[in-house]
Amino acid sequence: MRFAFRFRLIPAIAALLLAVLGIVLGNWQQGRAEQKSALQARQAARAAEPPLALGPDLAAAAPLEYRRVKVSGQFVAGWPLFLANRPLKGQAGLYLVMPFKIAGSDTHVLVLRGWLPRQAEYGKLPAFATPGGAVTLEGVVVASAGQVMELGTQAPLAPGAIVQNLEPGAVARASSLALQPFFVQQTVPAGPGDDLARDWPLPSAGIDKHRGYAFQWYALAAMAILFFVITGFRSGSRQRN
Incomplete structure (x- = not known):
């Protein structure tokens, strides 16, 4: 059984743009995760110092x-x-x-x-x-x-x-x-009566969130290319028949 592929310019451009967008945004989110990982390591190292x-x-x-x-x-x-x-x-x-x-x-x-x-x-x-x-x-x-x-x-x-x-x-x-x-x-009370809450947020939080977003953008890029290929074969098969 022979498969026929029909190349169409506009869908190809749209798929390419979506794929590039997904890769660029995925890389950006992955970079943010790496930055925060490095920040977390620096925080841990400095917290261990006297x-x-x-x-x-x-x-x-x-x-x-x-x-x-x-x-x-x-x-x-x-x-x-x-x-x-x-x-x-x-x-x-x-x-x-x-x-x-x-x-x-x-x-x-x-x-x-x-x-x-x-x-x-x-x-x-x-x-x-x-x-x-x-x-x-x-x-x-x-x-x-x-x-x-x-x-x-x-x-x-x-x-x-x-x-x-x-x-x-x-x-x-x-x-x-x-x-x-x-x-x-x-981080600690300065004297009697100094009882304010001090549950400070960590600036390095959110690493898993950035990695999850990166996966979603990469998945979008892959789906754009996959959708273009599948629809191209389907359109080619219908045209041949």
Whole structure:
């Protein structure tokens, strides 16, 4: 039995475009998975290192990112900031961010102190306690507090502002404080009453999701070529008969 194949230009172009699209997007998702795997390995390696004493000298974020650090000083209680749209275990909430003056200097670092539940009345600030006097913090250096979609115009940076996203440079300009160009994600209480939730999300999460998406895009590319071949043989057989 002989098979006949009918080549048609438009279906061939459509199949080729779909196949290329599937391969390109599949490679992109696979690349994202590999990036996050490398990030996960770097996090694990730096988490195994002993805590680093964070001093007042300004330092770049990249060499310190994901390092455990200890820093002594005191909170600038008059400059609390709140990051909105930060849910925890399905509950709406905010991250409390506060400048921390490093002991023996005028240098500060922004501390992600923890999570607070959002109040029923929008714009109403939740209650929280701030340790007074000199304390020693333990945490992890992160270059970003995470990015969420900004809805509407962001409020001007001022004490008590609720914002969607935050950068140390913007806080430095608004507060006139000398700030390190990164955040310290607090991991343990700094004193009595410092009981904020600190179940921080892992930036390397989602590796399996990216691999699943990559498989779907590769499958689309394969199906486009397979569909073109099958319909070509069917059309050729009908034409021959």
